[in-house]
Amino acid sequence: MKAETLYEVLKEAIEESPELPACQVTDPEIWFADIDVGFNHARLAKKFCDSCPVKRQCAEYAIAALEPHGIWGGTTPRERIAVRTEKRSVGRPRRVTS
Secondary structure, eight states: OOHHHHHHHHHHHHHHOSSOOGGGTSOHHHHSOOGGGSSOHHHHHHHHHHTOTTHHHHHHHHHHTTOOSSOBTTBOHHHHHHHHHHHHHTTOOOOOOO
């Protein structure tokens, strides 16, 4: 699915959620923290994501949108790159070199 479509799915899931996701009501610094600050905001954000009612939709959007920053659906930018790379390599035969 395209990122724009997945964004609409995420937006609708947030609107229909019985409770607002933590990212909607907490300091954005937790989700988009500068890595050099010292405190591990990523760990805290991922903890919030664990119980989020829209975690799956959020992660799917961020992966499709190639989101380069922040914690989305409990994933870091590096984790999203790994997922995208893994998806691309599935089903491809290994290259044989002589």
